[in-house]
Amino acid sequence: MRPGTGLAGDGQPGDGLLLAALGTVRDPELDEPITSLGFVAACSLSGGGDAEVRLRLPTYFCAPNFAYLMVADAYDAVIALPGVRAAHVVLEDHFASDAINGGVAAQSGFARSFDGEAVGELHELRRDFLRKAVMAGTDQVCRTLQAGGSDPERLRAMTLAEVPPSRALTRLRERRAELGLPAGPDALLLIDPATGAPVSAQAVPLHLRRARVTATSLEANGSICRGMLRHRYDTSGLGESLAGQPGAGHPGPSEENQ
Amino acid sequence: MYEKDGEKYFVVDSHMHYWNAAPDNWVPGAEQYAKGWIECFHAYQGLGPPETHWSIEHFQKYSEDDLMKDVFEDGYVDVAVFQPTYLKEWYKEGFNTTERNALMGEKHPGKFIYNTRFDPRDGDEGLKQLQRNVERFGSKGVKLYTAEWNNGSRGYKLSDPAAYNFLQAAQELGIKNIHVHKGPTIWPLDKDAFDVSDVDHAATDFPALNFIVEHVGLPRIEDFCFMATQEPNVYAGLSVVIGGLMYARPKFFAKVMGELLFWVGEDKMTFGSDYGIWEPKWQIEGFVDWDYPGDEFSDFPRLGTAGKKKILGLNAAKLYDIEVPAEYRLPADAGTPAARDDAQLVD
Numbered sequence: 320m321r322p323g324t325g326l327a328g329d330g331q332p333g334d335g336l337l338l339a340a341l342g343t344v345r346d347p348e349l350d351e352p353i354t355s356l357g358f359v360a361a362c363s364l365s366g367g368g369d370a371e372v373r374l375r376l377p378t379y380f381c382a383p384n385f386a387y388l389m390v391a392d393a394y395d396a397v398i399a400l401p402g403v404r405a406a407h408v409v410l411e412d413h414f415a416s417d418a419i420n421g422g423v424a425a426q427s428g429f430a431r432s433f434d435g436e437a438v439g440e441l442h443e444l445r446r447d448f449l450r451k452a453v454m455a456g457t458d459q460v461c462r463t464l465q466a467g468g469s470d471p472e473r474l475r476a477m478t479l480a481e482v483p484p485s486r487a488l489t490r491l492r493e494r495r496a497e498l499g500l501p502a503g504p505d506a507l508l509l510i511d512p513a514t515g516a517p518v519s520a521q522a523v524p525l526h527l528r529r530a531r532v533t534a535t536s537l538e539a540n541g542s543i544c545r546g547m548l549r550h551r552y553d554t555s556g557l558g559e560s561l562a563g564q565p566g567a568g569h570p571g572p573s574e575e576n577q
Numbered sequence: 578m579y580e581k582d583g584e585k586y587f588v589v590d591s592h593m594h595y596w597n598a599a600p601d602n603w604v605p606g607a608e609q610y611a612k613g614w615i616e617c618f619h620a621y622q623g624l625g626p627p628e629t630h631w632s633i634e635h636f637q638k639y640s641e642d643d644l645m646k647d648v649f650e651d652g653y654v655d656v657a658v659f660q661p662t663y664l665k666e667w668y669k670e671g672f673n674t675t676e677r678n679a680l681m682g683e684k685h686p687g688k689f690i691y692n693t694r695f696d697p698r699d700g701d702e703g704l705k706q707l708q709r710n711v712e713r714f715g716s717k718g719v720k721l722y723t724a725e726w727n728n729g730s731r732g733y734k735l736s737d738p739a740a741y742n743f744l745q746a747a748q749e750l751g752i753k754n755i756h757v758h759k760g761p762t763i764w765p766l767d768k769d770a771f772d773v774s775d776v777d778h779a780a781t782d783f784p785a786l787n788f789i790v791e792h793v794g795l796p797r798i799e800d801f802c803f804m805a806t807q808e809p810n811v812y813a814g815l816s817v818v819i820g821g822l823m824y825a826r827p828k829f830f831a832k833v834m835g836e837l838l839f840w841v842g843e844d845k846m847t848f849g850s851d852y853g854i855w856e857p858k859w860q861i862e863g864f865v866d867w868d869y870p871g872d873e874f875s876d877f878p879r880l881g882t883a884g885k886k887k888i889l890g891l892n893a894a895k896l897y898d899i900e901v902p903a904e905y906r907l908p909a910d911a912g913t914p915a916a917r918d919d920a921q922l923v924d
Contacts, residue, residue: 444769539832547624
């Protein structure tokens with residue numbers, strides 16, 4: 320562990336791989352990698368293939384369902400790496416640490432990890448938040464297009480192939496594909512995130528407004544989480560980026576008070 | 578009262594607290610939760626200006642004198658609404674009970690309004706206690722923390738049948754205002770604890786009650802905004818929005834304010850400092866000075882002096898029947914504070 324340097328573990332070559340794998344794990348609520356959010360406190364890979372990951376969150380009471388998803392996803396991402404024989408993922412300083420860490424280690428699933436307190440697994444919750452990510456991503460893409468002069472009617476008719484390439488577009492397509500929504504070149508830019516159906520001309524202004532408020536909500540939550548995390552821990556996380564994902568609609572801190 | 582540039586603002590702090598979260602009040606065996614809760618609150622304070630930060634010791638237990646100075650002498654507040662949060666599984670005497678608030682408040686007549694609370698899982702005894710509290714403290718509002726732990730339960734929804742029994746009883750007892758505070762746990766844990774659709778159901782089924790959603794449903798602002806456009810009796814409590822964003826993230830604050838003004842409207846937004854998380858002084862001064870930073874916000878509704886007067890006090894004064902001296906009222910053409918039918922409807 321080497322807090323504050325932004326480098327992984329003890330500098331072994333495998334640690335970078337580990338951190339890259341953790342960079343594919345997202346906070347489902349914020350739709351950002353747990354690395355750039357600063358949630359990875361430490362990670363290391365031993366010569367024998369034992370991976371050790373320590374995660375941390377902005378508060379002791381962060382929602383246990385989302386916390387579970389991040390720990391479980393981190394486990395899955397790490398154990399899938401070639402050369403990793405065993406993965407040990409630990410969430411620190413959380414009221415449900417024991418239930419989450421034990422449940423993920425035993426691969427028991429969410430409902431069994433929280434026996435009697437949950438009735439199902441978290442697939443639907445994850446999908447609900449992917450839909451929010453699609454709406455927020457729609458706003459990021461459309462805002463640029465609108466600034467360039469595209470009116471609502473033009474946006475409604477536009478296919479994904481007609482949108483100029485950008486990181487925001489790539490991200491939007493990835494989220495849509497994860498949900499099984501149309502994401503190919505001929506797919507329309509504006510779709511209902513629940514059904515994939517086109518948006519009617521009459522509904523476009525409201526759709527864009529909803530996309531915008533969703534993006535604002537995610538951004539505001541992300542900024543509060545970062546502020547709380549910084550108050551709680553005085554070290555940077557591994558791979559932490561204060562600006563969030565470049566080009567992903569998360570303004571950097573330079574223009575803000577810190 | 579706050580005065581700036583010749584304008585006088587009547588200030589109602591519609592969401593504040595007088596808690597004891599010091600170790601002497603921690604329940605043995607639950608110390609980690611009591612400690613975790615207050616440290617989480619303390620981290621929120623970290624989002625305010627550095628010169629307003631308190632030590633964790635002071636934050637755990639501030640005095641009556643501290644509160645009177647911070648809120649009334651320095652903080653411009655005319656009337657403050659105590660919002661209790663019990664958390665008796667973690668704090669021996671409760672975190673912030675109606676009794677604790679009233680014991681302090683009765684020494685300062687006219688300064689405080691005592692909201693009480695209920696927990697639908699408390700059954701008949703809870704209903705009796707609610708009645709006793711309303712009679713004793715004259716409560717016109719309740720604060721509901723839906724994520725409170727209670728005998729192995731991790732929370733409830735406003736749409737639960739038991740919650741409807743309590744809302745019905747509260748209404749019959751003369752309660753008008755339901756302040757809802759969503760938290761991170763609830764049963765079942767696989768659902769989104771912050772989901773506000775239960776408030777939507779309750780607001781539809783209890784049209785005579787006002788539902789003030791505190792911290793505007795954060796972290797579900799988008800769901801809250803869309804719900805609020807459809808329910809004339811849903812209000813946005815600005816606690817945490819001003820305290821947590823205005824200083825730390827001014828650009829996000831502007832975006833969130835723009836969205837709230839668009840979806841909810843200035844007649845249905847209420848200021849709450851969330852004291853002792855944040856002192857009201859800097860929040861009020863900053864809010865009165867606030868405007869959108871730059872041109873990119875041109876398609877959001879503007880917020881003028883009349884709107885700020887409504888948000889800082891006149892809307893809450895209407896909800897709580899607080900008499901506002903003539904010099905602070907709005908001219909006739911500036912609209913009606915807390916008007917239910919002025920939310921901007923979208924179709």
